[in-house]
Amino acid sequence: MKKMNLKSVLALFMGIALFASCSDDDNNSDNSAEGTSRMSVKLVDAPGDYDAVNIDVQDVVIKYEGDEAEYSVGEVDAGIYDLLELTGGQSADLAINEEIPAGEVSQIRLILGTENTVVVDGETIDLQTPSAQQSGLKINLNETLEDGILYEYVLDFDVEESIVEQGNGGYLLKPVIRASKLAVTGIITGSVAPITMQTLVTATSADGNVVVSAYTDANGNYTLYGLPEGSYTLTFTPEIGLDLDIQILENIEVDVEQTTTVEVVTFQ
Structure with missing residues (x-):
């Protein structure tokens, strides 16, 4: 039988390890859920x-x-x-x-x-x-x-x-x-400009019983999860230290299992 040298053995084990790693990744991706x-x-x-x-x-x-x-x-x-x-x-x-x-x-x-x-x-x-x-x-x-x-x-x-x-x-x-x-809930999503400014976005239901907040990300985007169906007021509060007024959007409707995308809010 032909003997394998040390380099061949190492190459074989590296190949097996790489194959196993790729197989694991494939299995994980098949069974994983987003979010x-x-x-x-x-x-x-x-x-x-x-x-x-x-x-x-x-x-x-x-x-x-x-x-x-x-x-x-x-x-x-x-x-x-x-x-x-x-x-x-x-x-x-x-x-x-x-x-x-x-x-x-x-x-x-x-x-x-x-x-x-x-x-x-x-x-x-x-x-x-x-x-x-x-x-x-x-x-x-x-x-x-x-x-x-x-x-x-x-x-x-x-x-x-x-x-x-x-x-x-x-x-x-x-x-x-x-x-x-x-x-039983929906989502509100949107963005603010300029994107370099972090903004606190707060959704308040018409009856005041639901209040959900989130900050904008590095691209000025925000998403508010877990909102029961109904009408909401969105309050946009710029980061502290900036001489900018709070912005408000009213009558934003949320439907169950739906994402409501609102207009871009621009701070002047």
């Missing part, structure tokens, strides 16, 4: 003919299209929820305004613990939940989450269809859950 979204998750229920249906929620995770991994949505209010109390406009906030990567989300899953029960005629019976604790109750989404937008997902649990009485007197959870997405 971040925010997500809130609420749990509601359609009425059922039971005294109580107690679900032990431990986590809420999401899966992205083309990615086998699962990701928690963030800080989840874990606990046991009686689904029959989540009717008539009542809901449980499982996650509130949590930051997640933007991108195409294929599934959302409720990860359950072991304390799941159904109460029938005053008797508490263990609710069997095969595979739910391991892989979670799966709800298909197939939704694209945009950068800078806050989305609220409402998980509507149909108890009557989800609880199956077995012949041995036990009860099985075969969940029927409908997920609806509500995009």
Whole structure:
């Protein structure tokens, strides 16, 4: 067999390392999402003919299209929820305004613990939940989450269809859950001139309950994220020390899941 000299061996290892590095970069670029979204998750229920249906929620995770991994949505209010109390406009906030990567989300899953029960005629019976604790109750989404937008997902649990009485007197959870997405915020973007001057831009809602601020970047651009739908007043405050007046733009309309681009503001 032909022997390889030291230079050949080094060249071979360098080539393998370079190939592995490029492969990793390619994989990262395929699975990465640009920017971040925010997500809130609420749990509601359609009425059922039971005294109580107690679900032990431990986590809420999401899966992205083309990615086998699962990701928690963030800080989840874990606990046991009686689904029959989540009717008539009542809901449980499982996650509130949590930051997640933007991108195409294929599934959302409720990860359950072991304390799941159904109460029938005053008797508490263990609710069997095969595979739910391991892989979670799966709800298909197939939704694209945009950068800078806050989305609220409402998980509507149909108890009557989800609880199956077995012949041995036990009860099985075969969940029927409908997920609806509500995009609840929009974005305002624009620029100021001259670009060499840093400016504080503040958006204030018509009722005064929402105030969002951001500074312009090196190119004079600004973006205000997470604005609920409505009308806003924009206040442009130049950096301290410049003898320039504050500029104001009124009646800037924001729609959910939309970006409103406003006119260039010029300081004289």
